[in-house]
Amino acid sequence: MTPKLTYFNGKWLAELTRLLYSYGSVEFEDVRVTYGGSEWDSLKPTTPFGQLPTLEENGKVAWQSAAIARYVAKKVGLMGSNDWENLEIDAIVDTLADLRFKMSQFFYEKDETKQGALKKTAIDETIPYYLEKLDKIAKENNGHMVAKKLTWADFALTVLLDNIEVIGGKTPYEKFKNLIAVKNNVESIPNIKKWLETRPVTEFFQIRLKKSYNHFVVLKKIIVSLNRMIPKLTYLNGKWLGELIRLLFSFGDVEFEDVRVVYGSTEWEDLKRNTPFGQVPILEENGKVVCQSTAIARYVAKKVGLMGANDWENLEIDAVVDTINDLRFKMSRYAYEKDEIKKESMKKISMEETLPYYLERLDKIAKENNGYMVAKKLTWADIALKAILENIEVLAGKTPYEKYENLITVKNNVDSIPNIKKWIETRPTSDF
Structure with missing residues (x-):
């Protein structure tokens, strides 16, 4: 037990x-x-x-x-009081994950000169960018990250600051007094204090190095009107991170405003400066704005009845969705490589090694669940799987997944849903 x-x-x-x-x-x-x-x-x-x-x-x-x-x-009772608060918590946690990923990229660089440059960028640019915005959120929430009360977002922030210490000591965050207040609030809890005093001492990632707002800031130019009843989803003019959310809204026959901007345009540059963390998608609802695609998708999934029947099923759904996100990131990394020779090598590995590794395991899960991803029934994990297969088609066509019959069954099950079918037939055409 x-x-x-x-x-x-x-x-x-x-x-x-x-x-x-x-x-x-x-x-x-x-x-x-x-x-x-x-x-x-x-x-x-x-x-x-x-x-x-x-x-x-x-x-x-x-x-x-x-x-x-x-x-x-x-x-342990550290969730929000309602679905929107839980969406805000998820958005904070996912943003912290973004920061953790971005600041740790130098770990994986083998060239020592490049590694040093990447680490400098992480400490001098990336970490301050995120912490400044997070500090403002903590200030607006009186030393907490969401709803002016203790939630698991505060614990996630505390751990992130510990992770930063591994990379650059306390210096990168010691000037952000509101974040330190969050950390102090968590560490002063008797049970947490006891854990910190008795947990094993580790130097994690040292060994690896040797071997190798009140909620969010109200947006100035993108909010046309406050207290909207129709949710407003803003993303680029493509599928990638926005389509799962659109599919979920469509499944539930929920009217939503599908705002699309062209990447690199003047509109995007104006919008980018006024988003919580310089990225989309964002969701506006009832005058509040939140970011992070997976957090938004989970929130919408609950609205439209595609969650699990219990906490464990929801954990399984989250695990599948986060694994799909891992796959999407790993298979698309080559797109950001400027060296053409290295780029082709990375793409080859992505298509011939990474994709098969993940798809084989996902296919096995789909087989065990009779053409679904969790609990042998339709959940938002199935919609997420359908969306990633579309992403794969953008990168390499259907070939990388056409032999995985159980995944195709999941996709077909989703595509055959009348509301989904209607969305697919009428949605705007896009290249990515």
Whole structure:
């Protein structure tokens, strides 16, 4: 009955879940393996997607760190009071994940000169950009990240600041007093204080280096009117990160304003400056604005009845969706490479190695669920799978996935839904 959390012997992606369990006085098995050791080499092939953390509970195994943390946060009473607050929490958590990814890219660069430049950019530009905006949110919420009260977004922020210390010490964030207030609020909780005093001492990622607003700021130019009843989705004129949300609205026959801007245009440059974190999609509803595509999609999925029947099913859905996001990122990395030779090499690996690795495992999940991704029934994980297959077509056509019959069954099940079929037939044509 005791939940079993398995991760490396470090903080990075698992510490948030450990903090949440500790906050709630929930006993859990904290299994740690050494990265690169024989134990990890043996464990890796047995994990769903060759990565950690994983959570085992009542004989079931789940993966994806944010999905697991969200599941535990609900258990220990750190969710929002309503769906919109939970959307805001998800948006904060996903933004922190964006920052963690961007600031850690230099870890993976083998050229020491480039690695130094990437690290400098992370510390001098990327981290300050995000922290300034996050600090403003914390100030507007009186030392919390959402709704002026303690939620799991505060814990996620605390962990992110710990991660920053791994890269650059406290210097990159010590001037952001409101973020420090959030961190102090979390660390002063008796159960958290106890965990911090007794947890194993680690130097995570050191070994790897050696081996290799009140909610959000009201937007000035993009809000035409406040207190709108019709939700307004703003994205670029393409599918990529916006289509899952559009499909979900369409499934539920929910009227929404589908605002599209042309990337690189004057309109986009004006819009970009006034978005919460310089990116789209964003959703406006009842005078409030929020970002992060997956957070928005989860919020809409609940509106249209495509969530799981219980917390564990929702954890499974989140794990599938986050895995799909991993795949989309990994298969598209080559698009940002400027060196043409390296770019072609990266694309070849993406198409011949990365895609098959993920699609084979996703196909197995679809087979076990009779043509669905979770619980043998339609959930928003199926809509997310349909959207990623469309993304794959943009990059390489149908060839990379046409042999995976169970994934095609999932896609066909979604495409045959009358409201979805109607959307596909009438949506604007776009190149990406």
